[in-house]
Amino acid sequence: MVNKLAMPKSWNADTKPHKFCPGCGHGIVLKILGEIIDEVGIQNRLVFGVDIGCSLLAWDFFNVDTVQTHHGRTTPVMVGIKRANPDLLCIAYMGDGGGYAIGSQHLVNSAFRNEKIMAIVVNNCNYGMTGGQMAPTTLPGQKTETSPYGRDPETMGSPTLGPEMVAAIAPAGAYVARGSIGNVRQLKRFLKKAVENQIAGNGFSFVEVMSSCPTNWRTNAKQTWDYVEKEMSKYFKTGELRTPDEKREA
Amino acid sequence: MTDKAIQGEKRVFMTGNEALAWAALAAGADIMYGYPITPQNEVMHYWTRMAPKYGKKFLQTEDELSAGFTTIGGILAGKRAFSATAGPGTTLFQEPISMAEMMRIPLVMAIMQRGGPSTATVIYSQQEVNMVTYGGNGEGWRVVYSTATHQELYDYMIKSFNTAWTYRFPTFVLADGYQAKMREPFVMYDPEERGIKMVETKPFVGLPGVPGVDRPAAHLRNTYSVEEELYEALMPIQQEYEAMIDQVVEWEEENVDDAEVIILSHGVVSRAAKAAKNRLREKGYKVGYFRPITLRPFPEKQLQRVAAKCSNFLLIESAIGQFARLVKEALFNVPVSRLETIYKPGVGFTAEELVEKIEGAC
Numbered sequence: 372m373v374n375k376l377a378m379p380k381s382w383n384a385d386t387k388p389h390k391f392c393p394g395c396g397h398g399i400v401l402k403i404l405g406e407i408i409d410e411v412g413i414q415n416r417l418v419f420g421v422d423i424g425c426s427l428l429a430w431d432f433f434n435v436d437t438v439q440t441h442h443g444r445t446t447p448v449m450v451g452i453k454r455a456n457p458d459l460l461c462i463a464y465m466g467d468g469g470g471y472a473i474g475s476q477h478l479v480n481s482a483f484r485n486e487k488i489m490a491i492v493v494n495n496c497n498y499g500m501t502g503g504q505m506a507p508t509t510l511p512g513q514k515t516e517t518s519p520y521g522r523d524p525e526t527m528g529s530p531t532l533g534p535e536m537v538a539a540i541a542p543a544g545a546y547v548a549r550g551s552i553g554n555v556r557q558l559k560r561f562l563k564k565a566v567e568n569q570i571a572g573n574g575f576s577f578v579e580v581m582s583s584c585p586t587n588w589r590t591n592a593k594q595t596w597d598y599v600e601k602e603m604s605k606y607f608k609t610g611e612l613r614t615p616d617e618k619r620e621a
Numbered sequence: 622m623t624d625k626a627i628q629g630e631k632r633v634f635m636t637g638n639e640a641l642a643w644a645a646l647a648a649g650a651d652i653m654y655g656y657p658i659t660p661q662n663e664v665m666h667y668w669t670r671m672a673p674k675y676g677k678k679f680l681q682t683e684d685e686l687s688a689g690f691t692t693i694g695g696i697l698a699g700k701r702a703f704s705a706t707a708g709p710g711t712t713l714f715q716e717p718i719s720m721a722e723m724m725r726i727p728l729v730m731a732i733m734q735r736g737g738p739s740t741a742t743v744i745y746s747q748q749e750v751n752m753v754t755y756g757g758n759g760e761g762w763r764v765v766y767s768t769a770t771h772q773e774l775y776d777y778m779i780k781s782f783n784t785a786w787t788y789r790f791p792t793f794v795l796a797d798g799y800q801a802k803m804r805e806p807f808v809m810y811d812p813e814e815r816g817i818k819m820v821e822t823k824p825f826v827g828l829p830g831v832p833g834v835d836r837p838a839a840h841l842r843n844t845y846s847v848e849e850e851l852y853e854a855l856m857p858i859q860q861e862y863e864a865m866i867d868q869v870v871e872w873e874e875e876n877v878d879d880a881e882v883i884i885l886s887h888g889v890v891s892r893a894a895k896a897a898k899n900r901l902r903e904k905g906y907k908v909g910y911f912r913p914i915t916l917r918p919f920p921e922k923q924l925q926r927v928a929a930k931c932s933n934f935l936l937i938e939s940a941i942g943q944f945a946r947l948v949k950e951a952l953f954n955v956p957v958s959r960l961e962t963i964y965k966p967g968v969g970f971t972a973e974e975l976v977e978k979i980e981g982a983c
């Protein structure tokens with residue numbers, strides 16, 4: 372029996388329990404997002420875009436207008452909606468593959484153009500839906516299905532630092548942060564500020580969330596938390612990288 | 622600022638790309654999303670010059686993938702949105718077009734064919750027929766108008782918005798670099814003054830009220846979990862596509878009743894075919910002319926009816942059999958005495974060469 376009282380109002384109770392694996396970080400991120408939707412009161416003007424990959428499982432997660440798109444293409448669909456109807460609030464929700472690999476050109480150029488949308492990249496260091504392949508964010512030495520001997524930065528590159536990249540290129544008014552499912556209070560603060568930045572129309576709003584994938588990591592609960600908090604945090608630092616009041620050269 | 626871009630009827634002399642931009646304005650298009658590629662660029666050039674005067678918008682994206690997906694976004698927001706592209710751009714556009722087919726998004730595009738495969742030429746061909754009719758990982762749920770004149774570019778660009786928003790299938794004006802870049806006279810008009818009512822657009826997302834409270838949330842997807850679920854979703858789309866065919870299909874035919882040979886062609890090539898037919902008729906040769914205007918859906922019954930009278934065909938196209946494949950499929954199981962073909966990939970046709978060819982064969 373699902374306790375409906377514990378759910379954010381904006382959740383779609385009919386599709387709970389949700390479809391993510393046990394121990395997946397998506398549930399935590401979407402819980403926080405649901406609370407923010409309720410608190411800020413944006414359920415009636417929000418368009419939630421979900422990518423391909425595990426994020427697509429959220430296509431009916433909220434009682435919010437939701438569009439499931441293609442791999443990496445959620446950002447441009449949200450940009451298109453926002454440009455056509457600036458009264459709507461648009462959140463592009465994707466994984467690290469969608470954000471930093473197949474859709475990286477859209478993320479980079481939307482940031483350059485300071486599109487007045489919000490993008491969330493849930494970073495779990497691998498491609499979860501397709502069975503645990505190497506992702507842009509896979510850690511050095513990390514074993515995946517396509518880096519079975521561990522990621523070798525010499526030949527396979529180093530983990531993509533998404534927020535750092537976006538923070539480096541976005542014009543004034545942008546909001547950029549990295550949070551973690553290991554610190555939900557901080558993560559909620561970041562996500563809420565990003566939502567508010569879009570409402571204010573200041574500029575591009577971007578939050579990466581360090582998340583978990585016990586299914587493909589083949590980790591138990593303790594190992595999963597350790598991986599997020601001890602291993603991932605060596606490469607990915609939480610914090611705000613850009614706030615809208617920061618001055619930038621045009 | 623005036624509401625109407627075009628008032629009354631106006632005879633003009635301009636390029637095809639300019640005609641398309643004016644037609645989009647006349648049709649009440651709200652926003653264009655695009656990425657530069659020759660020979661389509663001037664559609665954007667004219668749109669960006671005129672759009673602000675009429676409260677219209679434009680976004681230049683980072684590539685054609687983005688142009689396609691932002692256009693889809695604009696349509697989801699309820700706007701009469703469109704794009705235009707060519708060649709390798711059409712290749713990239715297959716991904717968003719495929720999503721539009723699956724989700725019944727009324728995407729409107731002008732395709733100005735250039736040489737292929739790959740980068741080829743920026744000038745001309747009819748080599749994007751396969752891609753525009755049946756491209757993507759789908760079933761060809763598209764409407765494709767292959768135009769021949771600037772008047773048709775203007776007429777069918779306006780019509781494309783109404784076809785797309787009536788039937789909810791991606792709709793294309795399929796032209797080419799020759800049509801894009803040459804100037805010729807045609808008549809611009811306000812569609813409403815001619816009794817053409819523009820079909821109202823409707824947002825897919827952002828309707829009034831709180832989703833789940835005042836109205837159901839829009840949960841739009843293109844992904845399905847199991848085979849049968851997909852099958853259940855697809856078959857009604859196929860049925861709706863088939864049910865639409867008789868209302869949408871268009872073709873042009875002349876002198877087919879007593880013809881001894883019929884020239885089959887589409888697009889700008891059909892101008893040479895028609896001119897050749899007329900000249901040969903003057904000389905007493907019984908030549909006919911048949912041209913599909915919609916390549917999807919194809920005027921299959923109409924071509925079969927013609928083939929029952931005369932099935933000695935000469936098919937010409939500026940590609941290696943892309944149009945011929947559609948014709949052969951339409952004529953499957955119909956007795957055909959002869960189907961001769963002239964394939965000139967990336968090269969145009971003149972009436973003179975066709976007159977010489979047919980005269981020489983008679």
